Amino acid sequence: MQRALDQAISWGRRHGVVFSSRKTVAMFFSQHKNFEPPSQKITIGGIPIEYSCDTKYLGIHLDSRLSWQLHFSKKVANAKRLLFHMCNALGISWGPRAHLIRWTFTGIVRPTLAYGNLVWAHTIRYQHQINKLKRLHSLITRMLAPKLRSTQIAGMEMIAYLPPLDIYLKGEGIKAYMRNQTVLSHDWDGRSSGNRKAIGHILAVRQSIGTYQIPTMYWDR
Numbered sequence: 001m002q003r004a005l006d007q008a009i010s011w012g013r014r015h016g017v018v019f020s021s022r023k024t025v026a027m028f029f030s031q032h033k034n035f036e037p038p039s040q041k042i043t044i045g046g047i048p049i050e051y052s053c054d055t056k057y058l059g060i061h062l063d064s065r066l067s068w069q070l071h072f073s074k075k076v077a078n079a080k081r082l083l084f085h086m087c088n089a090l091g092i093s094w095g096p097r098a099h100l101i102r103w104t105f106t107g108i109v110r111p112t113l114a115y116g117n118l119v120w121a122h123t124i125r126y127q128h129q130i131n132k133l134k135r136l137h138s139l140i141t142r143m144l145a146p147k148l149r150s151t152q153i154a155g156m157e158m159i160a161y162l163p164p165l166d167i168y169l170k171g172e173g174i175k176a177y178m179r180n181q182t183v184l185s186h187d188w189d190g191r192s193s194g195n196r197k198a199i200g201h202i203l204a205v206r207q208s209i210g211t212y213q214i215p216t217m218y219w220d221r
Contacts, residue, residue: 001026002042009044021047025055031065060116068120076132079113080139087143098144102160105140113165114172118180121173122204124166133165174214177205181216 012019021044028037028051041048054063054070061071086104090096096104114121124130134153141147141156157164163171177184189203199207209216 005042005044019044021045021049024049025052026050027052027055027062027064029064029066035064058116060119068123071116071120072124072129073132075113075115076136079109079136082112083109083140083143096143101140101143102162106162109140110165110168114169117169117173118176118205119201121169122199122201122208124169130166133169137162137165170208173201174205174208177202177209178216 009019011017024044026037026042026049028035037051041051043049054061056062061074063070083105086108087096087101090100090104124133137157138153140162141153141160144156144160147156154164156162184202189200189206208214
């Protein structure tokens with residue numbers, strides 16, 4: 001790894017690119033629970049780089065096991081904060097109106113939550129994840145209109161024409177796959193090489209398309 005990094009630094013010097021040690025993160029991706037990084041650290045310009053268990057790259061939170069649980073939790077928490085900030089900005093005097101709240105959620109908050117969901121939406125299969133999404137939808141439905149505590153979230157989703165978030169996120173992942181399937185590799189299913197039991201995101205999307213009998217579309221034709 002150090003040899004490859006030295007080659008990248010050498011290439012950068014020839015092309016006027018400088019790699020910053022403060023912005024560089026070293027990570028090992030492994031499915032082994034007891035995996036420990038080597039004691040010898042890589043260096044940039046003689047400065048050692050600390051090994052990290054997670055990092056953020058292009059808006060996606062990566063963890064060392066590629067479980068996407070960290071990214072999911074952070075995106076849901078960020079969606080709640082963004083929703084509160086937008087509602088406060090919309091309703092300074094008399095409170096936000098229902099149609100503005102729905103527009104804020106569907107036009108800003110929900111697309112922010114769905115960012116990059118092609119690679120992580122297939123991991124939404126555990127009940128605690130679905131419960132987090134339900135609580136987020138319960139929050140938005142309470143902002144839309146007053147309701148009793150016993151009111152079912154599914155009923156409010158029907159009234160507000162808001163599909164359940166787990167279904168919406170998986171649907172957006174399928175749309176992203178269809179838009180990009182002509183440039184995606186057909187030889188790789190998106191699975192990491194170290195975990196034979198895991199299902200890659202590309203294969204998971206293809207299975208969903210087959211399960212729900214979604215017609216294949218090519219957006220660039």
